[in-house]
Every structure is written in structure tokens, then in C-alpha cells.
Amino acid sequence: MASLVAQNINKAFGGYTALDNVTIEAKSGEFLVLLGPSGCGKSTLLSIIAGLETLTDGEVLIDGELVNHLDPKDRDIAMVFQSYALYPSMTVRENISFGLKIRGVPKPQREEAVQRVAKMLKLESMLDRRPSQLSGGQRQRVAMGRALVRDPKIFLFDEPLSNLDAKLRVEMRTEIKKLHSILGVTIVYVTHDQIEAMTLATKVVVMKEARIQQIGTPQEIYDQPQNTYVARFIGSPPMNLVPGSLERSEGGTFVRVASASEALHIPVSSDLGRPADAGREVFLGVRPETIFEANRTGPEVEPFRFDVKLDVIEPTGSDDLAIFDLGGQEVTARLRPGSGTAGEQIALAVDLNKAVLFDARSGNRIGNVR
Amino acid sequence: MSNSVSASSGVGLNFGRIAGRVLVLGTLALFVLYFLAPLFVMITTSLKSMPEIRAGNIISLPRDPSFEAWRVAWQEACVGVECPGIRGFYKNTFLMVIPAVTVSTLLGAINGFALTKYRFTGHRLVFGLFMFGCFIPHQAIILPMARALGMMDLSGSLWGLALVHTVYGIPFTTMFFRNYYISIPQELVKAARVDGAGFFRIFWSIMLPISAPIIIVSVIWQFTNIWNDFLFGASFTYGANAPIMVALNNIVNTSTGERPYNVHMAAAIMAALPTLVIYVLAGRYFVRGLVAGSVKG
Ligand SMILES: Nc1ncnc2c1ncn2[C@@H]1O[C@H](COP(=O)(O)OP(=O)(O)O)[C@@H](O)[C@H]1O
Ligand SMILES: [Mg+2]
Numbered sequence: 001m002a003s004l005v006a007q008n009i010n011k012a013f014g015g016y017t018a019l020d021n022v023t024i025e026a027k028s029g030e031f032l033v034l035l036g037p038s039g040c041g042k043s044t045l046l047s048i049i050a051g052l053e054t055l056t057d058g059e060v061l062i063d064g065e066l067v068n069h070l071d072p073k074d075r076d077i078a079m080v081f082q083s084y085a086l087y088p089s090m091t092v093r094e095n096i097s098f099g100l101k102i103r104g105v106p107k108p109q110r111e112e113a114v115q116r117v118a119k120m121l122k123l124e125s126m127l128d129r130r131p132s133q134l135s136g137g138q139r140q141r142v143a144m145g146r147a148l149v150r151d152p153k154i155f156l157f158d159e160p161l162s163n164l165d166a167k168l169r170v171e172m173r174t175e176i177k178k179l180h181s182i183l184g185v186t187i188v189y190v191t192h193d194q195i196e197a198m199t200l201a202t203k204v205v206v207m208k209e210a211r212i213q214q215i216g217t218p219q220e221i222y223d224q225p226q227n228t229y230v231a232r233f234i235g236s237p238p239m240n241l242v243p244g245s246l247e248r249s250e251g252g253t254f255v256r257v258a259s260a261s262e263a264l265h266i267p268v269s270s271d272l273g274r275p276a277d278a279g280r281e282v283f284l285g286v287r288p289e290t291i292f293e294a295n296r297t298g299p300e301v302e303p304f305r306f307d308v309k310l311d312v313i314e315p316t317g318s319d320d321l322a323i324f325d326l327g328g329q330e331v332t333a334r335l336r337p338g339s340g341t342a343g344e345q346i347a348l349a350v351d352l353n354k355a356v357l358f359d360a361r362s363g364n365r366i367g368n369v370r
Numbered sequence: 371m372s373n374s375v376s377a378s379s380g381v382g383l384n385f386g387r388i389a390g391r392v393l394v395l396g397t398l399a400l401f402v403l404y405f406l407a408p409l410f411v412m413i414t415t416s417l418k419s420m421p422e423i424r425a426g427n428i429i430s431l432p433r434d435p436s437f438e439a440w441r442v443a444w445q446e447a448c449v450g451v452e453c454p455g456i457r458g459f460y461k462n463t464f465l466m467v468i469p470a471v472t473v474s475t476l477l478g479a480i481n482g483f484a485l486t487k488y489r490f491t492g493h494r495l496v497f498g499l500f501m502f503g504c505f506i507p508h509q510a511i512i513l514p515m516a517r518a519l520g521m522m523d524l525s526g527s528l529w530g531l532a533l534v535h536t537v538y539g540i541p542f543t544t545m546f547f548r549n550y551y552i553s554i555p556q557e558l559v560k561a562a563r564v565d566g567a568g569f570f571r572i573f574w575s576i577m578l579p580i581s582a583p584i585i586i587v588s589v590i591w592q593f594t595n596i597w598n599d600f601l602f603g604a605s606f607t608y609g610a611n612a613p614i615m616v617a618l619n620n621i622v623n624t625s626t627g628e629r630p631y632n633v634h635m636a637a638a639i640m641a642a643l644p645t646l647v648i649y650v651l652a653g654r655y656f657v658r659g660l661v662a663g664s665v666k667g
Pocket of ligand 2 (some may be wrong): 042
């Protein structure tokens, strides 16, 4: 168990910038998730931490010690790969103990360690099989076993669940979370799946095109997205971004949203509306579950009421996703089942305490609405 | 199909189909005969006595089959003025072929591994040079090779010939292994490096154990080429050091009086036997290995 710092990491492949001044930090015992779409440089960053890839510029420190010049084997890390990368000619036992064998651990201790890990991962009955005789989920567990057996300083996971089917993925996700809470190890985990990131991480690093967009706890990332990219990337369905413009009057500061009937004037905190900001194009960021039926708002909510015509209702069982038009933008609300039918005119309210304002041009967050 | 209308045309169709079948099978059978006829003549002739050969029909079966000609070929066939049989040359060839095949295959495997999994600066150029090596004809390297062997004091020796074959074979074996290893996931090597394994450890413990199909291809390719080689053997060895193909040529060309065709045929069959055996035993792995793609975990 150890801390990790990767500081001002730059990586170029020829003329292509794969990482642009990226800095991340994982404290001891932290579960750090690198989240971003395919090709944004997550695997490259992980490989640089592991020492499998050289860096163009920057520093990697493990427990405060600079490891830039160290080989992967001397960094005391373990890594789980997307393809599992099990050694095809070796049995499960040999796969798990290969690293120990190379490090000169005597046979009895090796066997003991294999047994311990096999028990933890429910692999006891398949130690003598080869990878080709295992199912996808079993292979995944062997790959985990190979990492766990060594008791390294840091665990690196590169999309370890993305080759599993949906059900198994959820199961393994829980297993990984359990392992982390039992062992308390430091983990850097790469995924493009925002749900995986939200459920597993103690800290999420959202990346896009070689750059970090935001670092924070899952809740911070969800509630206070730093920009429209993060707002759209996190959550399912993602945050609604309603286009509007800032307006000032004696009554205060408002976001004016064009609407089918008459424009809505949504009141926002007055420190958002400096005189210079009048007319500024903005997005009002609203999570689907912060929109209610107008008569169902609770006491802690600061509601803003408006009428819309529902275009589509998508029942999910637990909720109905109601889709309607606001300011020329399709907006999704998570309503209680049976709240309305398609084509119906309905009164809704949005909780302004949870709404966020973004600058339309830069996409950056301006601040909370309240 | 409606049967009332097509009854007559159906017969015509069937007849046409059968005729086509007969034509195809007949042609194939002819080709089989054509290709097997020389082998048949070699075997029958080697089992005949000289008087029978002189008197008889080349495709008749032996009246009184005997392995005498085989014994003579093995123990007493004359090469020039000496008559040691082919056994010594046989042994020579194995002594030369086995190290040449083993070393060239092993080096090809290491090269292929390095070219695909340990990409170094200039790996593309190196690969291009190997590819170029595959297109160099035997004739082009005879003179420089003779000089080189002379400088290494290996002229005329079996070791020298083994070295020539090894070097000449490396571009081919490298290509085989390179093309095989390129389909093996890079992550396998990364995982092993994280586990603490170095270049040769990964090669021995992880790559070689999954290389059986391409090892078979490489061994068959190298074995048959080296065993059947005549030009290098004739150029770089002489006398008792000659490999089997050179010796066979010398036996056939040694003529004092009557040519012992039965002995020649027996010697030729024996010379061809090892490559035949290899193909029969491993031929299907050869084809399989040539088309083998990635190794799925
Ligand atoms: N060895 C390489 N050579 C050239 N480009 C590379 C190499 N490895 C990765 N890249 C490029 O760097 C970018 C980031 O890759 P990667 O880190 O694998 O993305 P991610 O894991 O986030 O999907 C991609 O555009 C990829 O094409
Ligand atoms: Mg990746």
C-alpha cells in the first residue's frame, strides 16, 4: 500500500500528443478511477505509471520516490489488463505464481500464496486448468489473482471488466469494491464506463483528448461538473443543458430560456449577474432527477415551476423518463411512473438548489444557480 | 421443381453431371498416376536384379524381389575410386542438418520475438533487411561465403556447411516467427514484464511454449531445404565430408562398365526418405502452422 503521484506528464507519439500535462495523485488506500472515452490516453497514462511506456516529460513518484528510471519489475506494481493477458501455456496455478517464481519466492510459500488468493477469488477448483479451459469471468478472476498474489504497492487496472457480459460485469464490480475495502490497497483503475467509475472510485479523474477535465469524488463530479463535457459524460441519462441567456432587472438576475409559449425567466443567484454578464449565452445544467411534477416538491427544494408538453415517455420500471422540449433543447426528466402521457400538457418544477450554470462559449462552469 | 415438366430434362441433367464427375475424377487419376509413376519405377527397379533390368520392361513388377541393391547402396556403392556406400554421407548430412535446423530456427524465433515484441529504433529497417535476405539466390553468396569460410578456417568442413545453411536460413525462419508473433497480443509481454520477467525469460517461458505450430513449419522448411541442398554441399565440402545429395550425384556419375540402376535407385530412395518421413509425420501440422493466426488464451 502506497501513494502515487504522476506529475505534469506529457507523452507524444511522434507528432501526436497522447497526454498533455496531466497530473494525478492517489493517496495511500485510495481507489482512483481514470474515466474517459476511448483514445483519450488512459491506457497510456497507466502504462507510464507501470513503466511499460516511456514518458516525454514529467515525473512518476511512488511513496514519494521518483521511479521514472525504474523498470516495471522494480516499481513493485501489479497490473490487470483488458485482455487479461493470461499466459496461454501455463495452468492457472502457474499463471498466478509466475511473478513470485521470478522473484525467487520458494515453492512452499508460493503454493501458500496461490491457495490464499485462489480462496479469495473462488478459483480453488480450477488451479490445474489452462486459460483456454476457462470462461471469461474465470479468466478475469485469474488475472486479478495474478495481481493480488504479489501484494504490490499499487494495483493498476486497465478496463478489467469491459470484456465481460453485463451481468458478470456488475458482479465483478462488486467483488472488486469488496476486495478494495477488505485489503485497503491503492488502486488506479481505468474505464470508459461512467457507472463503473461512480460506483468504485473514491476519486475520479475525468479525461478527454489527452487532458484532464476534472478531478473529484464521484459526488463532486456528479453535482458540480467543471464543464459541459463532464456534465454530459456523467450520469445516465446525462445532465440536461438548457440554452439561455443572462438577464438583469430590478427583480434580480435571471436566465432567460426561450419557450414555445412565452420565455421562461429563471431566477439565479445575484453574484452570477455582474453587469458585464448581461446577455451572456449560458447553459442551465439540470439533472433529470431534479425535475419533479409541480405538486410533488419537497421542503428542501427551491422549485421553479413551468408548463411543458411531454413528447415521449420512456418507462424504466422504477421511473418514467419524460422527454420534452425546453429552449429548443430536448430535456429529460425522471418522473414517478404514471406522472403523465405523451402529448399531455403538464406542470413541472426544477430544484434550483441542484442546478448549475455553464458558459455557452467555453463550456466552463460559471457557478451554482443558488 | 415440378416433376412432370422436368422429367426428361432431369435425366439430361443427371447424365451431364455424371459425365462431368467422371471427367474430373479421370483427370485427377491420370495426374496421380503421372506423379506416382517415377516412385513406382524407382521402388520396383531397386528390388530387381541387374539381369532382370537389362532384359525387362521398366514398369514390370520384380520377378524375384530382393533388397540386395539396397544393401550394396548402403555399404558398398562406389564414389569415384572408393566404395564406402552411402552410410557415411548419410551420417554427415544428419550431423550437419540437425545443428543447422536447430540453430536457425531458434535464432529465427528470437529475431521474430524481438521484431514484434521489443520494438527498438530501426526495427523496420532490420525487418526490411531480413526480407531482402529471403530473396538472395544461392548462387549470389557462394563466392563471398567461400572467402568467409576460408578466413574462419572452416573450408571444406561439415561445420562450415552447417554454418552456411544456418545463416542462409535465418531470414526465412525470422519471417516465419515474426509473422506468427505479430498476432500475439502485446499485453502478454507487458504482463510478463510487470511480473518481473526479462527478455529471455519471456521468450523461453511464454513465447516458445505457444510456438509449436510455427516451430514445426520452420523445422520442416529448413530440414527439407538443407537436406535436399546440392549447390552449397558441392561448393563448400569435398570428399568424405560431402552431404548425401552430393554423394548421390557422385555415385550415379561413377561409371565403370555397367551402370547398376538398382543400386542407384535404392540410394536415391534412401536419400529422399528422411524428407518423405517428415512430410508424412508432420505435413498436416505444416499446413496448419502456415495458416495459424493468433493464439487464443
Ligand atoms: N504506441 C503508440 N504509437 C502511436 N500512437 C499510440 C500508441 N499508443 C497509443 N497511441 C495513441 O494514443 C492515444 C491514446 O491511446 P490510449 O492511451 O490507448 O487510449 P485509451 O486507453 O484512453 O483508450 C490514441 O489515440 C492512440 O492511438
Ligand atoms: Mg485503453
